[in-house]
Amino acid sequence: MTLNIGVIGTGAIGRDHIRRITNTLSGARVTAVTDVQPKAAEETIATYGLDARALATGQEVIASRDVDAVLVTSWGPTHEEFVLASLAAGKPVFCEKPLATTAQGALNIVKAETALNHRLVQVGFMRRYDAGYxxxxxxxxxxxxxxxxxxxxxxxxxxxxxxxxxxxxxxxxxxxxxxxxxxxxxxxxxxxxxxxxxxxxxxxxxxxxxxxxxxxxxxxxxxxxxxxxxxxxxxxxxxxxxxxxxxxxxxxxxxxxxxxxxxxxxxxxxDWKERFIASYDVELQDFIDAASEGTAAGPSSWDGLAxxxxxxxxxxxxxxxxxxxxxxxxxxxxxxx
Ligand code: NAD
Ligand code: NAI
Ligand code: ISE
The missing domain is CATH 3.30.360.10 (Dihydrodipicolinate Reductase; domain 2)
Known part of the structure; x- marks a missing residue:
């Protein structure tokens, strides 16, 4: 089975993660992208030759029928909203750090995930996957x-x-x-x-x-x-x-x-992209593998809250x-x- 991923935020790390999902990792493809700067999303589709749709908002990506799992790579203050919406849709979500820009925001996510009694969130703390650490x-x-x-x-x-x-x-x-x-x-x-x-x-x-x-x-x-x-x-x-x-x-x-x-x-x-390049590969493969089973592994919402x-x-x-x-x-x- 190939996991269909929707990406919210096609800036520096969003594009880098799309590159690795498309060219390096296995078991997933990017089917939808969005960015508040629509041109950034369209350019990303062209750059990586994606068979994907550029949608108008993060909410549309999360709701999309051809999206099984969500990657949140927009800037920090938007993360809480998109992770909560992914949880409400029952879709595994990889959220770049920080999980939220306040403890209250992270607590809201922990409460929503705890109510499901099932892990769906992985936070992008890639250093835990670094060979040196x-x-x-x-x-x-x-x-x-x-x-x-x-x-x-x-x-x-x-x-x-x-x-x-x-x-x-x-x-x-x-x-x-x-x-x-x-x-x-x-x-x-x-x-x-x-x-x-x-x-x-x-x-x-x-x-x-x-x-x-x-x-x-x-x-x-x-x-x-x-x-x-x-x-x-x-x-x-x-x-x-x-x-x-x-x-x-x-x-x-x-x-x-x-x-x-x-x-x-x-x-x-x-460049941080080069310093942790292997760790990003391993963390996202971990996400793809767990999300394909309908769950999440690695750094959790609790770690994001802590x-x-x-x-x-x-x-x-x-x-x-x-x-x-x-x-x-x-x-x-x-x-x-
Ligand atoms: P960036 O500014 O280059 O890219 C963010 C993109 O998100 C932009 O294109 C922006 O237009 C878009 N965006 C913002 N709000 C949005 C929204 N509501 N809907 C859709 N798109 C939206 O930033 P970046 O450097 O790629 O960082 C993104 C995230 O990744 C941040 O949370 C950052 O902390 C994290 N990050 C983590 C690492 C790491 O080492 N783990 C490294 C870089 C960035
Ligand atoms: P960036 O500024 O390059 O990209 C952010 C993108 O999000 C921009 O393209 C912006 O237009 C878009 N965006 C913002 N709000 C949006 C919204 N509401 N809907 C859709 N798109 C929206 O930033 P960068 O460096 O890519 O960082 C993004 C996130 O990744 C941050 O949370 C950052 O902390 C994290 N990050 C993590 C790294 C890591 O090592 N794990 C390294 C760099 C960034
Ligand atoms: C960036 O968002 C990262 O996550 C980098 O790893 C970090 O070194 C940098 O300071 C952040 O801005």
Whole structure:
């Protein structure tokens, strides 16, 4: 059986996911697309030679009879509406992060899915599928470095567009760390704090960049995340776990070491699409396989809610530099245990 997928949002990641569904993955095809800029949807159909219809709205895509499953790749504030509509239609839905831009929005989704008592939602937290993060997790789980005590992270983008705002450093960027570190440490957060170093002259005037987010977990680990979205030099994701008996570091992406011009050098990637290309492939194949069985696997609505609650606390902490903001999760429904 071939799964018919409808895509809402044909921007950067929507097009990249359409490319991989069409050219790389198996078991699915794109049958409908939409974008608030209709030209973007039509161009996408032409670019990838899709046998698909360009529809006027996300709601039409979800309702369409030739759509079995939905991919939400529009910008963050639209996600909640489209995921709730997919759940109401009983269709599996892959939603790019964030699941919703507020904890309340994510809670609405968890409640709707819990009422169905059946998983239909996968959130696009692709780092859980990354070979490097998986290797790091097996080292931690093996006990070789003892209990994790401290985690040092950096999330650096070369630059961001002018529409990127200070809160997006949390909801759009650090949201990846908020998810992957819960999974990596098998832990939850209890508090957040944000402090601001000196501002980079490369950031637009309205944006505080870089920022440092400090988290404390229920088991007592401390985490620092440097988020720096105008670092200029590359797309660089770092993570080092300090344990009782040793340290473990996220492997660097493969790059050929060169000795040239009296220097030892190796390239650093500049684009998130390339840095996590294999992880996106694996996460979407996982979605296709589960959706073909009428269900969902991978990062759940609960994970989306946990990230959103933590993100809300981080955004509150941004407004009170240095203050410690508590993080409290609601009770986890049995569907997500
Ligand atoms: P983008 O702005 O390039 O693309 C979004 C597209 O959605 C645009 O074409 C826009 O016109 C369209 N859109 C917005 N609202 C819509 C609506 N209501 N109906 C239909 N189309 C709508 O953005 P992007 O970089 O592709 O990011 C999209 C999503 O993917 C975001 O949620 C982002 O956080 C996520 N993302 C995740 C990763 C990752 O590493 N997991 C990377 C990039 C983006
Ligand atoms: P983008 O701006 O390139 O694309 C967003 C698209 O959504 C635009 O084409 C826009 O016109 C469209 N859109 C917005 N509202 C819409 C609506 N109501 N109906 C239909 N289309 C609508 O943004 P990008 O980078 O593709 O990000 C989109 C989403 O993907 C975001 O949620 C972002 O956080 C996520 N993302 C995830 C990444 C990851 O690594 N998992 C990487 C990049 C983005
Ligand atoms: C983007 O939406 C992503 O998800 C990227 O992974 C992240 O590095 C970037 O900061 C976001 O804007």
């Amino acid at each position: 998986r290797a790091l997790k097996s080292v931690i789980d093996s006990g070789q470095i003892g209990a994790p005590l401290i985690v040092h992270c950096a999330h650096r983008n070369p630059d961001v567009p002018e529409r990127y705002t200070t809160d997006m450093a949390i909801n759009d960027t650090v949201i990846h760390e908020l998810d992957v570190l819960r999974w990596l440490l098998d832990d939850d957060y209890v508090s957040a704090q944000v402090v601001y170093p000196r501002r980079s002259r490369h950031a637009f005037a309205h944006l505080a960049d870089p920022q440092i987010v400090l988290l404390e977990t229920a088991k007592g680990a401390r985490i620092d995340v440097e988020v720096f979205v105008n670092c200029q030099y590359g797309y660089d994701i770092q993570c080092e776990v300090v344990g009782e008996a040793g340290t473990a570091r996220l492997p660097e992406p493969m790059a050929v070491p060169l000795r040239v011009g009296a220097q030892r050098v190796s390239a650093i990637l500049t 990230a959103a609650v933590s993100a809300d606390a981080c955004v509150a902490a941004q407004g009170k530099p240095g203050a410690i903001v508590p993080i409290t999760l609601p009770e986890r429904p049995a569907l997500y245990v």
